[in-house]
Amino acid sequence: MRFKTVIGLEIHVQLSTETKAFCSCTANVFEIPANTAVCPVCTGQPGALPVVNAEMVDYAIKLALALNCKVNEYSRFDRKNYFYPDLPKGYQISQYFYPLAVGGHLDIDVDGTTKRVRIRRLHLEEDAGKLMHEGDSITQARYSLVDMNRCGVPLVEIVTEPDLSSPREARIFTEKLRSILRYLKISSGDMEKGALRCDANISIVDLDRNVSSNRVEVKNMNSFKFIEKALEYEEQRIKEALVRGENVEKETRGWDLSTKTTVSMRGKEEESDYRYFPEPDIPPIVVSKERIEKLKLSLPELPDQKKQRFAREYGLPEYDASVLTADESIANFFEACVRLSGKPKETSNWIMTEMLREMKEFESGELKIKPEHIAELIRLVDRGEISIKTAKEIFPEMFRTGKMPIQIVEERGLKQLSDEHAIVEIARKVLEENPHVVSQYKSGKTNVISFFVGQVMKQTKGTANPKLVNDVLRRLLEG
Amino acid sequence: MFQKMTIEDCLEVERQDLVKESLKEIERVDKVLKSFITVLDEERIEIDEGPFKGIPIAIKDNIVTKDVRTTCASKILENYVPPYDATVVRKLKKAGFAIVGKTNLDEFAMGSSTERSAFFVTRNPWDLSCVPGGSSGGSAAAVASGEVVAALGSDTGGSVRQPAAFCGIVGFKPTYGLVSRYGLVAFASSLDQIGPMTKSVKDAAILMQIIHGRDPLDSTTVDVKMDFLSHIEQGIEGFRFAVPVEVYEYEGLDKEVAERFEECIKLIEKLGGKVERVKIPTLKYAVATYYVIAPAEASSNLARYDGVKYGLRVEKSGLKETYSVTRTMGFGEEVRRRIVLGTFTLSATYYEAYFNKAQKVRRLLANDLSSVFDQFDAILTPTSPIPAFKIGSITDPLAYYLMDVFTTFANLAGVPALSVPFGFAQGLPVGVQVVGKRFEDPKVLRIGRSIEKFSPYNENGRIPLPVVRV
Ligand SMILES: [Zn+2]
Numbered sequence: 001m002r003f004k005t006v007i008g009l010e011i012h013v014q015l016s017t018e019t020k021a022f023c024s025c026t027a028n029v030f031e032i033p034a035n036t037a038v039c040p041v042c043t044g045q046p047g048a049l050p051v052v053n054a055e056m057v058d059y060a061i062k063l064a065l066a067l068n069c070k071v072n073e074y075s076r077f078d079r080k081n082y083f084y085p086d087l088p089k090g091y092q093i094s095q096y097f098y099p100l101a102v103g104g105h106l107d108i109d110v111d112g113t114t115k116r117v118r119i120r121r122l123h124l125e126e127d128a129g130k131l132m133h134e135g136d137s138i139t140q141a142r143y144s145l146v147d148m149n150r151c152g153v154p155l156v157e158i159v160t161e162p163d164l165s166s167p168r169e170a171r172i173f174t175e176k177l178r179s180i181l182r183y184l185k186i187s188s189g190d191m192e193k194g195a196l197r198c199d200a201n202i203s204i205v206d207l208d209r210n211v212s213s214n215r216v217e218v219k220n221m222n223s224f225k226f227i228e229k230a231l232e233y234e235e236q237r238i239k240e241a242l243v244r245g246e247n248v249e250k251e252t253r254g255w256d257l258s259t260k261t262t263v264s265m266r267g268k269e270e271e272s273d274y275r276y277f278p279e280p281d282i283p284p285i286v287v288s289k290e291r292i293e294k295l296k297l298s299l300p301e302l303p304d305q306k307k308q309r310f311a312r313e314y315g316l317p318e319y320d321a322s323v324l325t326a327d328e329s330i331a332n333f334f335e336a337c338v339r340l341s342g343k344p345k346e347t348s349n350w351i352m353t354e355m356l357r358e359m360k361e362f363e364s365g366e367l368k369i370k371p372e373h374i375a376e377l378i379r380l381v382d383r384g385e386i387s388i389k390t391a392k393e394i395f396p397e398m399f400r401t402g403k404m405p406i407q408i409v410e411e412r413g414l415k416q417l418s419d420e421h422a423i424v425e426i427a428r429k430v431l432e433e434n435p436h437v438v439s440q441y442k443s444g445k446t447n448v449i450s451f452f453v454g455q456v457m458k459q460t461k462g463t464a465n466p467k468l469v470n471d472v473l474r475r476l477l478e479g
Numbered sequence: 480m481f482q483k484m485t486i487e488d489c490l491e492v493e494r495q496d497l498v499k500e501s502l503k504e505i506e507r508v509d510k511v512l513k514s515f516i517t518v519l520d521e522e523r524i525e526i527d528e529g530p531f532k533g534i535p536i537a538i539k540d541n542i543v544t545k546d547v548r549t550t551c552a553s554k555i556l557e558n559y560v561p562p563y564d565a566t567v568v569r570k571l572k573k574a575g576f577a578i579v580g581k582t583n584l585d586e587f588a589m590g591s592s593t594e595r596s597a598f599f600v601t602r603n604p605w606d607l608s609c610v611p612g613g614s615s616g617g618s619a620a621a622v623a624s625g626e627v628v629a630a631l632g633s634d635t636g637g638s639v640r641q642p643a644a645f646c647g648i649v650g651f652k653p654t655y656g657l658v659s660r661y662g663l664v665a666f667a668s669s670l671d672q673i674g675p676m677t678k679s680v681k682d683a684a685i686l687m688q689i690i691h692g693r694d695p696l697d698s699t700t701v702d703v704k705m706d707f708l709s710h711i712e713q714g715i716e717g718f719r720f721a722v723p724v725e726v727y728e729y730e731g732l733d734k735e736v737a738e739r740f741e742e743c744i745k746l747i748e749k750l751g752g753k754v755e756r757v758k759i760p761t762l763k764y765a766v767a768t769y770y771v772i773a774p775a776e777a778s779s780n781l782a783r784y785d786g787v788k789y790g791l792r793v794e795k796s797g798l799k800e801t802y803s804v805t806r807t808m809g810f811g812e813e814v815r816r817r818i819v820l821g822t823f824t825l826s827a828t829y830y831e832a833y834f835n836k837a838q839k840v841r842r843l844l845a846n847d848l849s850s851v852f853d854q855f856d857a858i859l860t861p862t863s864p865i866p867a868f869k870i871g872s873i874t875d876p877l878a879y880y881l882m883d884v885f886t887t888f889a890n891l892a893g894v895p896a897l898s899v900p901f902g903f904a905q906g907l908p909v910g911v912q913v914v915g916k917r918f919e920d921p922k923v924l925r926i927g928r929s930i931e932k933f934s935p936y937n938e939n940g941r942i943p944l945p946v947v948r949v
Contacts, residue, residue, distance in 0.1 A: 040563050044783045046556065046664040047543045047565060051698050081779050081825070083802055090782020146787065275825035277834060280669035280776060282698055 001243060002207040005235050007170050007200055008162035011177065012155050013187050014127065014195040015059045021126045021154035022050030022093065022282075029149040030193055034132075042152035044088030049281050052077075056124065056154040057285060059186040060100055061295050063156055064122050066180050066302055069104030071292050077124075077279040082272055085146050086129035094157075095123035096276040100285070106180075107304065108172045109322055117173055118161040127153040162201065167231030171224050174198050175326075179303050183328050191223050198227055204238045204248075213238050214250040218262055221255045230255035234262050306331055314344035323352055330356075333371060340375035343382075350374050354392060358399040368402030377405045384465055385409075386416045417464040420472065423456065426464075427472050430455045441477055449473055482625020483944055486534060486682040489628055494533040497628070498524055498577045501535035505580065505626045508947045513601045514611075514621035516540045517548050518580040529575025531689075536571065537621045537630040540581035541588055541664040542673065544568055547578075551664050552596035553586045555784045555791045555809030565662020566697065567631060567673050567690045574689050579627060582617030586811045587781065588638055588666045590614050591882045592873070595813045600870055603646060604945045605907055609867040612642030618676045619646040624947045629677045629686060635666050636769050637862075637886025639674040640898035644862035644910025647900045647942065649931070650676045651683045651924065654917050655893030656701040658687075659694030665780040667773035668699075670890040678942060680899060680928040684708050687920065707921045715929045716751030720744075721855040725762045729884060732864045735904030740861045743901045743911045743930060747859070750929055754859070757851060761844040762888055768844065769887035770880055771824050771837035777814075778821030784809060816876065845892040852894075852916040857926055860885040862898040862910035885912060895920040899927040900943075902936040 020027045023041035040048035064071050078096040104119035129148040133141035158177070164170050178189035178196055188195045203215045218234055221227045234253065241248050253262040301309070303325045310321035310331070325331045330351065337347045351374070358369075377398070380386045386394075386409055394408045409415050417423060430452055431438055440448050449470070456469045481500040489497060502521060509515055517540065526533055538544060541551045543561035545568075550556045568578065585595035593601040593616025601616045603609040604624035611620040615632025619642035622630050632639040634652035643650025652674045663673055675686035684707035693702040722744065726732065744754050786792030786805035793808050795801045810818070824833035851858060864884055873879050889896035894917050898910035911930060915923035932940040 040561075043788060045543075045561065045563070045789075046549070046551070046559065046783070047561070047660075047662040048563075049661050049697050049699075051696060079779050081782060083782065083785060085785075085787045085798070088783060088788055090785060091779050273827050275779070275822065275827070275830075277775060277779070277825055277830075280667075280699075281665075 003239055003242070004205040004207055005165050005167075005202065006162045006205060006212070007164040007167070007202050007231065009158075009160045009164065009170060009173065010199045010201070011158045011160075011174065012197040013063070013158065013181060013189070015056055015154040015156060016185075016187050016195075017053060017055045017059060017154055019053055019055075020152040021053050021056055021124070022152055025152065027153050029153060032149060034145070034147040035149060037149045038151070042088070043148050044090070050093060050279075052282055052285065053154065057100070057287070058295060059154075059184075060122065060124050060156050061287065061292065062184050062299060063158075063181070063186060064101035064104065065292070065296055065299060066184060067104040067106055067119050067122065067158070069101035069119055069122055071101045071287055072098065073287055073289075074098060074284055075100045075123075075287070076284045077282045078276045079279050080125075081275040084128070085144065086131050086148075086151070088129070088148060088151055092126060092128065093279055093282070094125035097278070098284075099123035106173065106176060108169065108176050110169055110172060112319075115163075115169065117163045117169075120159045120161050122156060122158050125155050125157060127151065127155050162203075167228045167235060170198075170200060170231055171228040174227055175224055176303070179326050183300055183302055194222070197222070200227070200231055202231060202234050202238070204235065204242060206242055213242060213248040216248065216250070217252040219252060219254045219265065226255055226257070229260065230262055233260070237262070300328075310334075314338065314348070316344060316348055320348045320352060323356075324348060336371035337374045340371055341378045343378055346378050347374060350377065354395040355399065358396060369399045370402070373398050373402075373405060380405055380409070384416060384418050386414060387462075387466065390414045390416065390462070413461070414463055417460050418468060420468065423460075423464055423468055423472050424476070426456055426459050427452070427469070427476055430459070431476060438477065449477070482946070483678070484625075484628055485678045486531065486628055486685050487679065489534045490531075497533050498526070498535050498579060501579050501627055504624075508624055508949050509626060511602065511607060511949045512604060512620055512624055512626070512947060513599050514582050514617040514624070514626055515580040516550055516552060516583050516596075516598060516617070519547065519578070523547075524577050524579060525572060526577045527572050527575055529573055532575035534576050534629075535579045535627050536576045537580050537582045537618055537627040538568060538578055539584055539615050539618050539630070539632045541584060541633055541666070542568060542631060543662040543664065544578065544581065547581065549581065549664070550598075551587045552584045552598055553810065553814070554597045555806070556789075557597075557791065559790050561662075563662065566659035566694045568662060570690050571631075571686075580621075582615070582621055582630060584617055585614035586814050587664070587777070588614040588633055588635055589777070589813050589817055591637065591641055591879060592868075592870075593617060593642070594870060595811060597811050602870070603867045603907070604947045605647060606867065607947075608869055609907065610645065610870050612645030612863070612867060614638040614642070615650075615676060616642045616645075619643055619648060619650070622646070622676050622678060623648050623944060625944065629675060629682055631673055631686075631690075632676045633663055633666075633671055633673050634890065635670045635773060636883045636890050639676060640886055640896060640910065640912060641863050641882065643676055643898045644900070644908065645867040647908030647910075647944065648676055648678055649680050649683050649900070649927065649942070650674065650898045650910075651687065652889060652896045653687065653691065653920050654895045655890075656699050657691045657703070657705075657895075657918070657920060659690075659692075659697040659700050661694055661696040665776075667776040668780060669776060670769075670773060672890070678944065680897075680924055680931045681708075681711060683897070683927075684711055684921070684924045687924070691920075701918075703918060705918075705921055707924060710921060711925050711928045713925060714750065715747065715856075715926050718752045718856040718926065719854065720747060720752050720754040721757040721851050721858045722754060723759045723762055723858065723860065724756050725759060726860050726885070729864060731881060731884070732861070733866065733904055736861050736864060736866060736909050739902040739904060739909040740859075740911060743934075744859065746930065746933060746935075750933060755855075757855075759847050759851060761840060761847045764840050765844060765888040765891060766880060766884055768837045768840045768891060769883065770820075771833050772841065772891070774817040774821035775825050775834050776821070778818045778825065781810070781814070781818055813876075841891050844888060848888070848892045848894060849916075856915070856919075856922060858914040860912045860914070862886065862912040866904045866907035866909060889914050893917060895923045897923050897927045899930050900936070901930060901934055
């Protein structure tokens with residue numbers, strides 16, 4: 001059987017505006033004491049009314065433009081009605097009938113080829129609160145508490161067309177989206193902190209019989225890794241069902257971290273009727289052409305544009321350019337380095353290998369390493385003052401302490417020995433001490449030269465310039 | 480005599496004892512009249528410095544007052560104490576008005592008689608066996624009886640105007656968006672407006688002058704500053720009035736109410752107004768449209784009363800059961816009826832057939848009215864087709880809803896509408912309704928003032944008020 005995987009995503013992004021979507025409470029509510037960032041509006045007190053946060057609308061328009069969407073001149077809020085204790089008004093203010101923006105796309109790189117993923121719509125809504133259940137699980141809890149700090153934090157929901165054809169593409173798409181969010185400085189994009197939440201719809205087409213399975217919605221994928229893992233699991237589960245000739249339920253499933261499987265959350269018969277209708281408390285949002293133009297001009301250079309420029313301006317391979325531009329701060333770091341070093345390819349190599357490896361372990365806060373460090377490192381290697389190997393060796397210390405490379409080299413006595421007289425002296429001594437190996441060389445086994453090189457390097461604690469050592473030894477042996 | 484005093488009268492006298500007089504009068508009559516759900520102790524009444532310092536007023540109990548219980552006459556909010564003041568309350572306090580209490584209403588303002596209060600029925604000060612109208616019946620009775628000088632009500636489909644007519648006082652529903660709804664407990668958000676209930680048209684203008692204007696906390700308010708008082712005495716010479724033929728076609732119109740209405744038209748013509756009959760075809764759909772849109776919005780607005788955050792909670796074993804029992808015990812029958820109705824008309828299957836169609840009719844009605852106002856200064860109708868009825872005498876919900884026949888269209892179109900007393904039917908007050916163009920609220924009050932000034936039923940332009948004997 002031949003299969004095709006069809007995936008569409010629904011992504012919620014918390015916007016990092018100063019205040020909440022419809023009141024003046026702070027929107028920065030991560031890990032603050034429960035129910036301290038609340039007011040009559042966001043706790044649904046009788047009589048309180050929502051007022052639209054203009055900054056939120058601007059942020060969403062910027063994102064819509066970055067995703068090549070058409071920003072609607074007229075959009076509107078609607079109420080999505082359902083009961084849940086984390087939803088104080090008994091409805092969520094969202095956009096259903098007339099979303100803020102529609103019809104965009106985002107290009108992603110999949111194994112060296114570019115794939116276009118269409119965006120169906122982008123709309124604004126408010127976040128709900130958080131429930132905390134006593135004890136271990138919701139089913140055993142004697143009681144649950146509600147923290148309303150998150151109520152009313154602005155969200156953008158992005159819905160893609162079902163254009164993704166593998167779990168990996170879903171992951172790449174979401175990572176690319178995070179990169180854009182961070183470039184735009186409109187969201188932290190942190191999946192672990194819930195600032196970026198991804199739900200997926202997946203179905204599998206049996207190409208031999210040209211029939212598609214039902215669509216399954218997958219939730220609770222709270223990291224990039226889990227997006228891929230959960231969808232891989234689901235992809236396999238559906239394929240196996242198709243092979244067995246079984247029907248695939250149309251249902252909602254959640255990724256269960258402990259079992260590394262997806263489990264059914266609710267079936268089709270439990271689908272709710274949200275009774276959407278226009279939010280009467282908020283007039284329609286009318287976005288003028290001027291406002292759109294102004295926001296368009298305020299957009300920074302986005303990852304794709306930067307990548308193209310890096311390839312063009314610095315002559316970097318496309319792969320390098322795309323790695324360096326995935327994170328704006330890395331891209332800026334790279335450019336600052338190049339300005340000092342004048343060597344784009346070397347700079348790119350150092351950043352992509354050593355620096356990004358160190359970054360993975362890096363917790364948070366300001367980096368100790370500065371562009372000057374890498375520029376100097378390149379200069380030392382270039383002048384033959386240290387070997388590449390030494391440079392790699394001192395990189396972690398330089399990254400962690402912020403000491404300049406020359407200082408580390410001096411402290412550790414790692415400066416490369418390029419003094420020819422000194423090397424000749426050591427080489428002579430080594431040859432004298434090993435006459436039988438010298439005769440082996442002279443009898444034609446020239447590869448024993450590596451033995452002498454090793455000996456010289458040992459005597460110089462690895463600081464000797466290896467090329468020079470080679471030259472000197474050859475000259476002495478053959479002269 | 481305190482009971483008859485208007486705001487204007489109060490401005491002419493020493494005011495330090497007015498609050499005491501008001502509390503004394505409430506003490507005397509309210510055990511029978513039952514206008515108030517909450518009366519404040521004298522020491523709890525805040526009086527700010529302001530031009531209207533110390534004038535006692537009442538607030539309908541669906542408008543929130545900081546630290547003062549606000550119940551909406553519902554068991555579900557019986558012990559709810561709001562953490563903030565409604566914008567109108569803040570403005571009135573700042574002007575110096577003394578809020579002495581919170582008045583009774585039909586639960587969540589859903590009703591036209593105040594019989595649907597979860598706590599008790601308010602009585603009509605003209606005849607204690609009759610209803611005061613509703614839903615702002617408590618405010619109407621408190622003003623008419625003279626317990627307070629004036630009051631605020633809220634009007635979603637006639638809830639200020641109809642009780643004003645039943646109790647023989649002035650009631651005004653402003654243009655939608657003119658007065659902030661921030662702090663008005665929502666019934667149907669696209670229809671609700673707060674309005675004054677007073678003993679004179681001038682008093683209504685005084686209160687409007689204070690409470691109207693843009694509120695950054697209510698994005699449906701409009702940024703206009705109006706002058707309600709300068710032109711109020713200038714008469715109506717040359718004004719053109721439309722009387723919808725639908726008024727005459729309505730079978731339920733009381734004969735004496737119709738007679739008073741005719742007399743009022745004659746008076747207007749005598750004062751230089753020109754009155755014509757016009758056909759407004761969509762008018763007959765107003766009540767049906769209203770009873771789709773209002774319950775739909777209400778079903779959503781009342782979802783927040785779930786027992787989780789505040790108000791009544793009847794704790795049961797699970798979440799769903801707690802919700803369901805809390806809401807069944809907390810809401811009265813009429814409220815539950817409208818929630819069910821609204822939930823139904825908003826459901827995906829019926830949205831097009833009901834809610835969306837009603838929205839379309841609403842737009843057509845607004846268009847119809849707007850073309851009427853291209854040619855006329857105002858529309859005239861009786862406020863209610865009947866005068867106040869006996870408590871408990873109307874039990875059929877449909878007959879009850881039809882009392883709104885002349886009032887709901889003003890809310891649907893968002894236009895200003897005034898009820899001004901004009902004589903009596905079966906010994907009970909009759910109100911005439913003046914409906915104007917959007918944002919011509921001062922003109923509507925000016926017309927009302929002319930009727931009040933020259934009505935043969937008034938004495939020197941003063942509306943007769945009842946004396947409550949207990
Ligand atoms: Zn808030």
